[in-house]
Amino acid sequence: MYKYEKVIGLEVHVELSTKSKIFCGCSTEFGGRPNSKCCPICMGMPGTLPVLNRRVLEYAIATGLATGCTIREYSRFDRKNYFYPDLPKSYQTSQLYLPICYEGSLEIEVDGIKKKIGIHEIHMEEDAGKLIHDQDDEFSFIDYNRSGVPLIEIVTKPDMNSKEEVIAFLEKLQLILEYLGVSDCKMQEGSFRADINLSVRKKGQKELGTRTEMKNINSFKAIGRAIDYEAKRQIDLLEKGESIEQETRRWDDANGISLSLRSKINAKDYRYFPDPDLPPLVVDKDWVDEIRKRQPELREEKIQRYMKEFKLPEYDAKILTSSKYLADIFEKTVAISKNPKEVSNWIMIETMRLMRDRQVQVENITFSPENLARLIELVEAGKINRTIAKEIFELIFDEDIDPEVYVKEHQLGVVDDRDLLIKVVQEVIRDFPDSVTDYKSGKDKAFKHLMGQIMKRMKGKANPVLVNELLRSELEEL
Amino acid sequence: MDYAKMTALELASKIRNNEISAVEVTKxxxxxxxxxxxxxxxxxxxxxxxxxxxxxxxxxxxxxxxYKDSPLAGVPMAVKDNILTKNIRTTCASRMLETYIPSYNARVIDKLEDAGAIILGKLNMDEFAMGNSSESSYFGPTRNPFNTDHVPGGSSGGSAAAVAAGEVFYSLGSDTGGSIRQPSSYCGVTGIKPTYGTVSRNGLIGFASSFDQIGPIAKNVSDATAVLDIIKGYDSKDSTSIAREYDSYTSALTDDVRGMKIGVPKEFLDSPMNSQIREQFDKVIKVYRDKGATVEYVDFQTSDYIIPTYYILTSAEVSANLSRFDGIRYGYRSPDAKNLEEIYFKSRAEGFGDEAKLRILLGSYVLSSDNYDTYYDKALRIRRLISNEFDDFFSNYDILLGPTSLFTAFNFNAFLNSPVEKYADSDNKYTIIANLIGSPAMSIPCGYDEKGLPIGMQLIGRKFGEKDIIRSAYSLEKEITS
Structure with missing residues (x-):
């Protein structure tokens, strides 16, 4: 194995989150009654014509700009011809000859080593419908709700050599798309799916080996497994002196194997040609500049800004920006509470813990930044202690309660009553003479013990600053 | 009253003046x-x-x-059967769509209905508009009203014959390489193929998307112009529709061609033309010269490439355009099909006629990865070269003039066993050119041959030069037809 290296390129299909489909006005919303979101155009009825949704073009250009691609001024749609019942026109409108974006790259980092992964092109295309086989013994049914949902396909160069690099690339790409707001990138719903082109070669060898393409992989874990399996399969063949067939393979994650789908000899001839129903796309430079200006701040820029503007450590900045949703919550909370490090801690520690416990995806977090900010304020002002604050935060996370109201209603506020606290302090001093002696002999630990005993008797609700002050002065007076 | 002899505009004006009722004339x-x-x-x-x-x-x-502003309100007409009519069967003259009922109207139908048209039916054609005789219709051929042993031309044979016979006052056809003009010529009526992008293709069942245009067939230039005025215009639902100001063409109906520059392809001087057609052609040239236009012979370097380029590109486009007829969602499905593969193979084998299959094969061949560069891509490039040459021509000339066809309506089965001859025949080179370059073109009747079959003259203009061809056609009509 050590003699070989993997060479991997990716084709990433991303469903764009436009409201309507690529060539008609139908909704792109996921789910719904079969064939309730289609019209004569996306069902390929006779006489229908496509009209490009400009938002699709805009999203493709935004993605191209964020991945350092050149935007083609004169681009075109092509027809990819093949027969399948889920494809109503029997051709997919896609881009082969002049894709909208080309020659970009993304920098990834694996184990502290940075590497540039080339992007060959990004093109636009339409999704197909869905076959339903389990409704009837004799017939299959077709749901065209997905037919015409806009996709972009991002094709990388064969620049990756490990599954770690592949996953780092995909994570980075996913984050960019999320930040741009062009896709929700849900792998489970199929809105972000990658095909893997993989070959192996002896280390030091210049020319590429014969590659296979693996389809149907729908999680990062499966991607890792598929890469390991396919590389081993190819190396075993080469070691036996056999050759690798160029083919398309299907990843079967349940059994952990890849299966041949079709070989190059049986490869389809898609008879691509420019779609005569769609005029060439002439992309105006000014429009591209406008899109460029409107690009949201991406992760790298955010990390730098968090470190500079909020004086956060790089560690915090990286975690907070690991999801656009997390960064959004952070920024909105900071805007109210003006205490970035404290906000950062609440998000990095408590929020992420609860996400794990409650199995909540970051995009499904529902609490409002206002309530988190109020909670932080209560703690800062010494009105509640941290233990109670954590408990209240769980309620904020789950039900988005207002902490101020809650504290009032449940009398969880800190006790500031001097006379009451002095009494308790004196009780504790009386009950723990040994600790008092220790303190007097200079053992600082004893003070902490006495503090702890007081807080315990107060069930944690005493104002710690005040208790500290009172305990010290009582001890001094002894 | 003998309505059948009236023009559409005459009839409409009598209806408007309460001299005739639309109901009576329809009956x-x-x-x-x-x-x-x-x-x-x-x-x-x-x-x-x-x-x-x-x-x-x-x-x-x-x-x-x-309908105050509708000059053709109340006039019965009919539509080629590749133009969608809501709730009315639209077959493309194919078994594939024998029972197909569209759920929406083509844009042109909406426009006609808004203008008070009375649609009496759907007209015969070559299957999926491929052919020049209307013989490939699944429903059997249409016959030429002048002589029923002869074809009406095609593919809009039904549209031309129905107008020629007086069954309707005008009709719509579609034109991909001459499919409005050639049958108009064979049937002695007037047909216009507009500039590509002038009439919406939304709801036209596509043959070759980058060539197809819908246009009128009528009894004279004024009627055809009035119809074109109704159906023209930008449509945001057709991406190839061209957004611009389309003012009324009616203003071009003047008998004034003074100063117009007319070019005639030099090759017509020695092409094998029927002698009566040549006589008419010479007469037309003389008429134009007498009326103050200049007529010159012009040599076209690229004209030999027109026909092969046309067949490669249109076959390629139609091979994909006809792919949706797969027996899955609508249209013919073979009753013998037992699985998915059989649905495709049998439905398409049984649903399409020979001409459609031939073109699908041709198109699939020229688009296959081994042949794409040799045929399709090369043809695209040649189309550009041809366009350049003819654009140059139209920067110096207003009109390209010639007979619409080098012969008159032929007998049935004339090309039955020689499809290559049918394709290669130079007869349609100068109808095809208008579709290759997107220009407007028109055929108007000019006398008869020795058998009494009509002869047509074709006028091609520069893109959006509809007014030039209408003006020169109107002027010629005054002199020759009447």
């Missing part, structure tokens, strides 16, 4: 059509009840003062 036309149809077979679907119902509606609205 008379339906009766007349039924008499003629045994002989001619222009219609695939005759809308007897719907047509009459519509006539009552339109007549009522005319009486109420509606």
């Amino acid at each position: 008379a036309q339906i009766k007349y059509i039924k008499e003629q149809e045994d002989r001619l077979s222009c219609f695939i679907t005759l809308l007897e009840d719907e047509g009459l119902k519509r006539a009552y509606e339109v007549q009522e609205r005319i009486a109420k003062g509606d």
